[in-house]
Amino acid sequence: MEILIVGVFALVAIAIATAVSPRVGVAAPLILVALGFGASLLPGVPTVEIDPEVILAGVLPPLLFAAGASIPATDFRREFRSISGLSILLTILSTAVLGVFFHWVIDDLSWAWSFALGAIVSPSDPVATSIIKRLGVSPRMVSLLEGESLLNDACALVLLRGAVAAAAAAVTVWDIALEFILAMTVAVIIGVVIGRLNLWVSNRIKDTTANTVFTLAVPFIASVPAEMVGASGLVAAVVCGLVTGNGAAKALSPQVRLSDQQTWHAIELILEGVVYLIVGLEIVGVIQEVEEQHEGIGFAVALALVTIVLVLLLRAAFITPLLAAQARRARRAERLRPHLDDIRTRLADPDTQTEAIRQVGRAAGGITGRRILRGDVPHEHVDRHLTRAQADAGYLVRAPLGPREGAVMVWAGMRGVVTVAAAQTLPTDTPDRALLVLIAYLVAVGSLVIQGGTVRWVVAWLKPSRGASPEEAARERAELDEHLDQAVADAGGADALGSRVAVIEVQRDALIDARRLGIFSSALLSDTLERLDSEQIRLEM
Known part of the structure; x- marks a missing residue:
């Protein structure tokens, strides 16, 4: 009966928070954290401890699958370099710098556990990113933030796994690097295979309700085998979602797509809400444990605040050159557009067509470019490749990312459920485990309160690009x-x-x-x- 009461309370709280959020101007996740925290203070409410595997293996795969399915594949392709940098390089950099910091300020904390805590607080959160998505910023910025938050949690968890292994045995940096590469590569392969299998099976299940039931299992069909072979189940779920979302329009009927869309919107809302309620419910018990073991929580609070500042500084230091590189891409695209238009004109002329095809091949580069130069690609495919190149150049020119957008991207890098769940996976014999878990919780909640609570005002103050104007859209x-x-x-x-x-x-x-x-x-x-x-x-x- 208690579980039933808690479940009903959670559903009602999620519905109320979602409905009230636009009226009060406070993000729904923050309302839910406050509700969970308030409920935990009521007399008779027991201390809540959720097995982190429930979140890592039961909650995150469907959430990331749904987010991956909603990301436009074309935008993901265009921003892949930037997304890779944010999700992998920035996560590794943050883990290293924060690991050094924690080793310096926490007495007797070994290097391995210092880097473990650094990995825990490094990734931005895929659920917290939904806050910025609802503020109407430019679609390009949303694509970058969503792509980053989808992949960096898996990167951080692999680094955490390596750090914990290093604490227990002699493990080299090369061992961790090899494990990371294998975990990501195998996960991508599994995600692609399961995504295509999902489309094939769904196309043959004609009953819409049965198809929806099958779809609910797909994230786990991707994540569980990946985890069993030592790969990242979360990356497998993300890739499976990307493949499914990109192929659904061609493979599935409108009825199935509409049913899946409505179902997954409801699931996302419930799972996101449950996660933030859990954060609010659990934090009181962790605080009590730290107070008993460390005579107060002042040190943990101060360390969490400094960590949030360090994370923002590292993020700003990484995004600044990233924006400079994006600006160079935009200038190069602007210079390239007249050249592409000229190639198209010559491609339509039989007298200059051969040379135009060679230019397309040289510009394409890689395997595709070599096939074009050898004449292995039909003329219509060359024309399509040129059309895509023109569209990509136009995209970079029309949607530039400047300092205002960069500042919002820095502030939008909130920590959240991944940090909370990862902290709970620390082994029970971890030195000062309660302190490390509390620091991670405070970083996550503090980030949501400080950044999530003010991001609306930051966007209003900075006035970043909102995308196309009404005239351009029309x-x-x-x-x-x-x-x-x-x-x-x-x-x-x-x-x-x-x-x-x-x-x-x-x-x-x-x-x-x-x-x-x-x-x-x-x-x-x-x-x-x-x-x-x-x-x-x-x-x-």
Whole structure:
């Protein structure tokens, strides 16, 4: 009965926090942390201790799967270098610097445990990033933050695993590096395989309800085997989500996609809410333990505050050159656009076509470029490659990232559930374990309160880019409508297709092709696809 009461309380609290959040201007996760903390102070409420495996293995895989499925694959491809830098290089840098700091300030804490705590507080949180997403900042900034938070938690957990192993036995840096590479590589392979298998199976389950039930198991079908072979189950879930989200429009019916979308929105809301309630409920018990063992929590509070400042400084130091590199990419893209336009003109002329194809091959580089230079790629594929290059250049020019956007990205790097869960995985014989866990909790909660509680004002003060203006958005929508009309005309026209559903299917194929090429914004393509799906469902009822 107690479990039932707690469950009902959690659902009601999540619903209330979500409904009240826009009215009071406070992010729902902060409201839930406060509710959990307040509930833990009530008489008769026992100290809550949640097995970290419940969060790491039971909560995070579906959350990361859903987040991965919602990230536009084209945006992820375009920002892959920056996302990799933020999620891997910055996490490693933060772990190293914070490890040195903790070894210096905490008496008798070995290097291994110092780096373990550094790894715990290094990753930004995939759930906390949802706070910034709701503030209407530019889609490009959201893609970077979401991509970073999806992958850096797995990186931090692998580093934590290596640090704990080093504390128990002689482990070299090369051993940890090899484990990291293998864990990530195997996880990516498993994620891709399970993602494609999910699309294949879902395409053959015609009953929408049965398909939804099967989909709920997919994140675990990816994460559990990965963990069993020593890889990162979280990375496997993320990659599986990316593959599923990118292929769903082609492989699944509108009814299945709409059902999955609604189901996963509800699941995300519940799981996110439960996580933050747990943080609020658990922190009182950890504080009591530290007070008993260390005669107060003042040292832990001070250390947590300094850690938050250090994390922000490290993040700013990393993002500053990253933005400079992005600015160089934008300037190079601006210079490249006239050259690409000239290549397209010559590609259409039979007299200059051969040289234009060679230029496309040289510009493409890699395996694709060599195949183009050898003549192994059909002319229409060369044309598509050039179209994608033009679209990528336009994307970089239209959505620049400047100092204002960089400052918001620094402030948006909040810690949260991954830090809390990772801290709880420390072995019971860890020296000063209660102190280390409390520091991690305070960093997570303090980050949410300080950064999450003020990020709305930071965005209002800095006024970063919000993406396309209303006029630009209207112009792009008109261009997309014209593109869809042209696709229908190329298919013989609406009369030849015979029905509105057939027209919708042609337009959907055109949208999917446009998404592969990146010739329209991901948000517009997603909105248009949802509109077509809703219309087809209505017609087929």
